[in-house]
Amino acid sequence: KNEVEQSPQNLTAQEGEFITINCSYSVGISALHWLQQHPGGGIVSLFMLSSGKKKHGRLIATINIQEKHSSLHITASHPRDSAVYICAGLRGANTPLVFGKGTRLSVIA
Amino acid sequence: DVKVTQSSRYLVKRTGEKVFLECVQDMDHENMFWYRQDPGLGLRLIYFSYDVKMKEKGDIPEGYSVSREKKERFSLILESASTNQTSMYLCASSSGQGVGYTFGSGTRLTVV
DSSP: OOSEEEEOSEEEEETTOOEEEEEEEOTTOOEEEEEEEOTTOOEEEEEEESSEEEEETTEEEEEETTTTEEEEEESSOOGGGOEEEEEEEEOSTTOOEEEOOOEEEEEEO | OOOEEESOSEEEEOTTOOEEEEEEESSOOSEEEEEEEETTTEEEEEEEESSTTOOEEOSOOTTEEEEEEETTEEEEEESSOOGGGOEEEEEEEEOTTSOSOEEOOOEEEEEO
């Protein structure tokens, strides 16, 4: 079993829809990153979470430490949100991220 | 604007050549990482470094080596390039606590 599991793998939504991407992680992960990669583009870190909830514009990330689960929500989705979203876990200081397989999101106008 | 800069966006090399990929960060980050990204395989860690002159093998170090002589620079070396090393290579850096993870824009390497 991978340390970080993401779902769904692929997601297609209509513009304006509320989108949720889920991430489950194993014991030993102390913090979660959500990353975004547009087609042909570089990777951008959206959030780093170790507890609670963070919001930036239309993006909201939550984490439940007891359940070892995190979600990334996009409100009022737009075609420019089309990208691969990657959940990545951090085991501790000076360690590399453990990546999920990513969720490919397509938002259709 | 903080950044991780990779020396080349596109690179074409011949089989057997020695290839150097350079990465420089301006954030005084302790940690630096080299990944490769392939369709269907996601991001895979090649090597990382948590301090100058320190290096740790990642998941797929075979055929690669690294050098970190200065804090801001982390080089990936393909000792003898092979066609199966054709890939997108991404450098990243972070603080020691994993904060401020920043990726470079990537180098698309083609080995012919």
